[in-house]
Amino acid sequence: MNKLPIEAVLPDLLRVLRSWPNAVLVAPPGAGKTTRIPLALLDDSVSAGGRILMLEPRRLAARSAARFMAAALGEQVGETVGYRVRMDSRVGPATRIEVVTEGVLTRMLQHDPSLEQVSVVIFDEFHERSLHADLGLALCLQSQALLRDDLRILVMSATLDAEPIAALMGDAPIVRSEGRSFPVDTVYLDRRVDGPIEHSAARCVEEALAANANGDLLVFLPGAPEIRRTEHLLRAMQLGSGVRIAPLHGSLPQASQDAAIAASPEGVRKIVLATSIAESSLTVEGVRIVVDSGLMRVPRFSPRTGMTRLETVAVSRASADQRRGRAGRLAPGVCYRLWTAHDDRRLAPSGTPEMLDADLAPLALELAAWGAADPDELAWLDPPPAAAYAQARELLGRLGALGTDGAITAEGRRMADLGLHPRLAHMLLQACALSPELGALACELAALLNERDIFRVGAEADLRRRLEVLRSIAGAKSGEHAEPVGAQVDISVCRRIISQADQWKHALHVPTNMSNDVDKCGLLLAFAYPDRIGQRRSDGRFLLSGGRGAVLPRQQQLSFAPFLVAAELDDTGTESRIYLAAPVEREELERHFERQVQTQRIISWDRTAQAVRGRSQIHLGALLLQEVPLPAPAAEETLTALLDGIAAEGLALLPWNKAALQYRERLRFMHLHDSRWPDVSDEALFASLEDWLGPHAYGMKSRSDLQRLSMVEVLQSALTWEQRRTLDDHAPTHIVVPSGSRIPVDYIEPAAPALHVRLQEMFGLQETPRIAGGKVALTLHLLSPAQRPVQVTRDLASFWRNTYFEVKKDLKGRYPKHYWPEDPLTAAPTNRARPRT
Structure with a gap:
């Protein structure tokens, strides 16, 4: 084997692992840590003849590393070196090095918490901080502390702040490799990209080929759609027969992935269009030119909606440096960055750990199966966020994985054993319990939902259409007559889905033929997504059982379904857009979700009818499935509703x-x-x-x-x-005044009750009338003969003495026929123009 930089620190690393249970290795990309470390441990006393497990974040990297190490030993994969990834395994009885993906390690720990036959567990590329890597490390550390003090744990990373992880692992020693790299020139754009990134990427590739006579190109793009569009643009440029374009992303067939990372034939230049899968672990042979879009696609979970969406974000400084380093592994290279030097200075130092942004339902189920009542029982570099974790446990309770006491149920253990997302695991188990045929359909649905959409461009959301396409392809494979599926269907993805579905069917002992009962899709989806059962509103939009609104992006057949179940939607705005769904019958919901369906008697005030109305309502979450009138509500309930109506309306x-x-x-x-x-x-x-x-x-x-x-x-x-x-x-209603009239008392202002009376009717009365046992003097509004106020007073005696004569002059001029005596205290009161004689 060629001498690689990591070999310079191998003696130090082995010496550390012989003396310490844990260690951290920091080595840049290309140093050789992924393939050299497990082989070095193979015959060392550190492994003590036991197995060595190495975790890789991605299936492609796991297979590639295993093949490389097996080739270095002159063997085939499955002998000394093997791998285990989801739905694929190549190990044998003599296998001592197993390269596994992180979910596989979790399953191994759940079935054998002590990892009895394992001597060393290696976490490769830990800087990616995937959810399963954090979980796997937490479980291994607890297993080491409680069951296996002889277990060795090694964390390896290309770009990692090593001190925090070393502290988490009991102040583990840190070993550093300087690596080896050739100088890489970095070229920035003069101005920001305007328009789709694939257009800028294609132009940059064309320019890079012309400016650099040697070496293959590695182009980093956010995801598979951008890769397909960039490939189309490059092929239209007719770059020449000596140029080969090779897409590289996780959903491609293994043969296509292998071809992308293999060395190019003599005289052929390769353009590898890759996602972040090629940042680390993988060595893409022959690359000396990197074109970096500066973008990556990451999952983001929203506790507000309980949904995960893929979000395109700017890469971190650490990721950008790793991508750039790919150009300098073999010889001096060049990196074209599709962003400006100014924007480069604003990159975040590192990416966000998946733990802080992910759907924590799988993590919560694994911890429940592990027996951890609280995440704080384990050691974390970043503990699960409390709100997202509580929401995850709430979902597990709804799926029947957790009991009312919070402990895992028998159903929950079966779900955990399947190694799927709890939603899909619950769907499989419920379907199999109903019938083998529905179990087969559930396997197909689970495989569909585990992969990206088989349609290349926007299509109707109905999942039944996708199952029909799969049946057509499966029929063609078996030699049966099948209708053509069209150019907009990704055949390779379809075949991978069919293969996955078949493996689950074998594991669950259900029929392997494609199901014909696609109309049951909605019911099965409801088992997986009980919070996403949608009821059609009058305007064609949907209300989900979880309380959120949703809408199909455009009108289609599903738009008229009274009920549907949304398997994929976004969480933008006030209403989610539905991308994948299937219709479901109300009767199916009432029959199969009997425990979640609630019947309520509603006795309430009906504002329109201005009366109390009684209704019996059947609810599923936020959905109203049925409502019928109640003929004769109890008098007590009616009274309560009536009083509520008065309180509401006034x-x-x-x-x-x-x-x-x-x-x-x-x-x-x-x-x-x-x-x-x-x-x-x-x-x-x-x-x-x-x-x-x-x-x-x-x-x-x-x-x-x-x-x-x-x-x-x-x-x-x-x-x-x-x-x-x-x-x-x-508080009398009236006061009898000197004229004999009964004048009503005005209590509108309780602090100042008033008497509105004509001035002439008060002649002869010296003091202001009082009420409340003499405590409160009335406020007198003395009126003219025309009932207009001329004076307001609470001191009648003072009015007679000081004000009456001024008022008299004015009134006598305006009402000369009326009686205006010189002495009001001795004059006869009257309710007429003049007193009777």
Whole structure:
């Protein structure tokens, strides 16, 4: 084997691992850590003849590393060196080095917490900080502390702040390799990209080929759609027969991935269009030119909506440097960055750990299966965010994975054993329990939802259409007649989905033929997404059972479904856009979700009818499945609803005639001067509706019924016998004035009750009339013969002495036929123009 930079530190690393249980290795890309370290440990006392597990974040890297190490030993994969990835395994009885993806390690730990046959666990490319890597390390550290003090744990990374992880691992020693790289020139854009990134990438590739006579190109793009579009643009440029374009992303067939990373034939220049999968672990042979879009696609989970979306973000400084380093592994190279030097200075130092942005339902299920009641029982570099973790456990409870006590259920253990997202695992188990045929359909749905969409361009959201395409391809594979599926279908993805579905069918012992009952898709999706069952609103939009709104991007057949289940949607704006869904029947929901369906008796005030109405409602989450009238609600329930209606609409629902209003005003006056009297303000009456109004409204249910009430009697019932007896004395309705007239007392202002009376009717009265047992003087509004106010006073004696004569002059001029005596205290009062003789 060629000498690689990592070999310079191998003696130090082996010496550390012989003395310490844990270690951290920092080595740049290309140093050789991925393939040299496991082989060096193979015959060292550190491994003690046991197995060596090495975790790789990606399946492609895992397979590639295993093949490289096996070739270095002159063997085939599956002998001394093997790998285990999802849906693919190449190990044998003699295998001692296993390269696994992170979910595989979790499954191994759950079935054998002590990892009995394992001597060393290596976490490669830990700087990527995937959720499963953080979980796997936490579980291994606890296993080491409780069960296996002889277990060795090695964390390796190209770009990692090593001190925090070393501290987490018990102040583990840090070994550093300087690596080896050739100088790389960096070229920036003069101005920011304007328009789709693939157009800028294609132009840059064309220029780079012309400017650099040697070496292959590695182009970093955000995702598969941009790779396909860039490939189309490059092929249209007709770059020549000596140029080969090779896409590289995780959803490609293994043969295509292998071809992309293999060395180019003599005289052929290769353009590898890759996602961030090529940042580390993988060595793409022959690359001396890197074109970096500066973008990557990452999953973002929203606790607000409970949904994960793929988001295109700018790369971090660490990722940008790793991409640039790919150009300098073999010889001096050049890196073209599709951003400006100014923007380069604003890059974040490192990416966000997946733990902080991910859907934590799989993590919560694994911890429950592990027996950890609280995440704090384990050691984390970044602990799970409390809000997202609580939401994850709530979902697991809804799926039946956790009991009311928070512990994992038997159903939850079966879900964890499947190694799928809890939603899909629950769907598979529920479907198999109903029938083998539905179990087969669920396997196909799970495989579909585990991969990207088989349609290359926007299509209808109906998942049944996709199953029909899969059936057509499966039929063609088996030799049966099949309709053509069209150029817009990704055949390679379809075949991978069919293969995955077949493996799950074998594992679950269900029929392997493609299911015909595609109309049950909606029901099965409901098992996986009980919070995304949608009910059609009158405007064609949907209300989801979780309470959020959703809408199909454009009108299609599903737009008219009364109920559907959304398997994929976004969380932007106030309403999510539905991308994948299937219809479901209301009867299926009521039958299969009986435990979640709730029946409610609703007795409430109907503002439109101005009456109490009773309804029986059947709910599934936020959805109203059915509503029927209740013929005769109980009187107590009706009274409560009636009082709620009054509280909502106001006291104006009650029949306040003139007498009742005055009675209430008199009570307000008495309460103001003596708190032992009842408070009849709006606030107090609303607060005690049941006490003062309830007995009188019992048996009533509408506004028309309320009109039969005598509000005077209702208010009177709140008084004691003594208060009733004294009310007329202390707050009289009328006052008899000297003219003999009975003048009503105005209590609208309780602090200043008033008497509106013509001045001439008060002749001969020396003092202001008083009420409340003489405590309160009335406010006199003295009126002209035309009933217009001429004076307001609470001191009648002072008015006679000081003001009357000025007023008299004015009134006598305007009303000369009326009686205006010189001495008002001795004059005869009159309610006429002049006193009777």
